[in-house]
Amino acid sequence: MKLATCAQIREAETRAIDAGVSAYTLMETAASGIADAIIQQTDARNEEIFCIAYIGKGNNAGDALSVLRRLMAHGWNVHIRAAYSAEDMEGLCQLQWEKFHDAEASTLTTELDVTAEPTLLRRKLADIPRMPIVILDGLLGSGVDGPLKPAIAELVQEINELRRTCSNATVWAIDIPTGVHPDTGEIGENAVQADYTAAIGCIKPGLIADTATSHVGRLVPVPLNDLDIQPEYSDEVIDSPMLSRLLVRRPYELYKNKAGRVAVIAGSIGMLGAAQLCTEAALRAGVGLVVLYCLPETYPLLAARVSPEIMVKQVQTYKNIDEDDAQALLIGPGLGQLDNANQLALHALVSCFDGTVVLDADGINLAAERSWRFEKNHILTPHPGEMRRLLPSAGMNTPRKELVNSFLYNHDATLVLKGARTIIGQRRQGMLYNSTGGPSMAKGGQGDVLAGICAGLAAQGMMPRDAAALAVYLCGRASELAVSRGCSGHERALTAGDTLRHLGAAMQSTADLCY
Incomplete structure (x- = not known):
């Protein structure tokens, strides 16, 4: 999905209405998509779900009411917290309010005076059995700027308090969390902290924007x-139309030697698990063959530990690796510190390798220390600390997009800057932002899984940027499903x-989503 400013969106809406x-119709279409997404993401194991919509008086509130009507039809227990009385509601919001009540929905309160209402709300929540609570932020949309009015600010604080106290x-948030500037990401004095936007x-x-990450959520x-939006930005957020181009059906006559081969150089004493995770991730990404190369001191340990489908080969030094048959080469997970001879051997191997090279963890550290030149067939997957080693002159508070641009100015590789909104960059291409995953992934080993998926997809013929985009999305989605x-x-x-076990x-x- 492309990026566009509020002004560009308003122009597109005008063109659609003129046509x-x-x-x-636009509001109903949006509400249907939002309701479907909420239902899909909410814990399906619970038969009862309690939903509270916080609404203002404009189109954003109209969106929320239309969504709420659909959730009610799905069997949810729905309620409203309104900042304004029904008489103050405008245009489509007033129409949606009437349609909502025509559907015989019950409301918790529609009073303008909210000062005493939080007590009533907490009492209501305490009386219901433990069930998922979904809170809709339909207070303000993207067309509103400036400080929040007291009635809105009160409810913003209430939303955040409920989120903090109710696990x-x-x-x-519908379209934009209330209090977050849609074009700049600037956070106002009061702003909703959403789990999903x-x-x-x-x-x-x-x-x-980096400043808005903790308020926007997923x-x-x-x-x-x-x-018909005509954006000035070439940047995108990874979505289903893009994925449908990448996750194609496999030919019926496919066999292992035509499904790609990945050569892996990973693992060391104390970090054997990294090799285990990345090699299995490459396999589960669909590649036909995975070969793990080990030095003598780690060979018996890794041969006994990795999945039986992995071919494990011992080499005296990395200079002895000959992988003309591989389409992807993965270097770095758990690799540890190498002697000078093996460092030079890996540099030579990477320099002459024609397929896709994925560098992660100690592979990135080695490349940064040795000032390697990165080419178009390379994918780098740094976390923020590794990114600072690649760009030692960058400031600690440099925006992540600027870090990616600074790196791409000197290198022609695909860069995957991992984080809460992982960014994928390639020279002369727009940035790609991932939308899946979350704080559950802040744990060792997740990067090893991602690197393995990248290599596995690249070995099957994907271009580096495409392999990185699909890998990042799938890794985040697998973690969501595991939770x-x-x-x-x-x-x-x-x-x-x-995460690895939920990749399939x-x-x-x-x-x-795609078919």
Whole structure:
């Protein structure tokens, strides 16, 4: 999904209305997509779900009311917290309010005076059995700027308080979290902290700003095909139309020697698990063959530890590696410190390798220390610390997009800067931002899994940027499924192994979006 400013979106809406598409149709289409996304992401194991919509009086509130009507039809227990009385509601919001009540929905309160209402709300929540609570932020949309009015600010604080005190509460912002500037990402004095933000039609630049990450949460693109948006940005957030181009069906006559081969140089004493994770991840990404090269001191340990499908080969030094048959080469996970001869051998191997080279962890550290030149067939997957080694002159608070641009100015590689909104950059191409995953992934081993998936997809013929985009999306999606399906019990308990075991489910989930 492309990025576009609020002004560009308003122009697209005007063109759509001039072409005969009503504003009401646009709102209903958006609400249908948002409701579907909320239902899909909410814990399906619970029969009852409690939903509270916080609404203002404009179109954003109209969106929320339309979403709420659909959730009510799905069997959810729905309620409203309104900042204004019904008489103050405007245009489509007033129409949606009437349609909502025509559907015989009950409301918690519609009073303008909210000062005494939080007590009533907390009492209501205490009386209901423990169930998922979904909170909709429909207070203000992208067309509102400036300080929040007291009635809105009160409810923003209430949303954040509920999110903080109710472990079973999830906040969904509609289009933009209230209090976050849609074009700049600037955070106001009061701003909703959302777990998910449903971005309607396109992605506002403020949603991917570093300053807004903790308020936006997981980005969920909701397309509006009736909008002909003409953005000035070439940057995108990875979404299902892009994925449908990448996750293609495999030929029926495919066999292992035609499904790609990955050569892996990873693992050392004390970090054997990294080799285990990245090699299995490459296999699960669909590649036909994976070969792990080991030095004599690690060979017996890794041969006994990795999956039986992995071919493990011992070499006296990395100079003895001959991998003309491989389409991808992965270097770095758990590799540790190497002597000078092996460092030079790896540099020579990378320099003459014709396929895709994926550098992660100690592979990046080695390349940074030796000032390697990175080429078009290289994928680098640094975390922020490794990025600072690649760009030692960059300031600590440099925006992540600037870091990517600074690196690409000197190198022709594909860069995957990992983080809360992983960025994928390649020279002369727009940035790609990932929308999957979350804080559950802040744990050792997740980068090893990602690197393995990158190499596995690249070995099957994907271009480096495409392989990186699909790998990042699938890795994040697999972690989400591991948490939602109760594999880890709680997001804090998620391990890299959990992510790896749910990679197949993530592929199926992604395929369901695409086909």
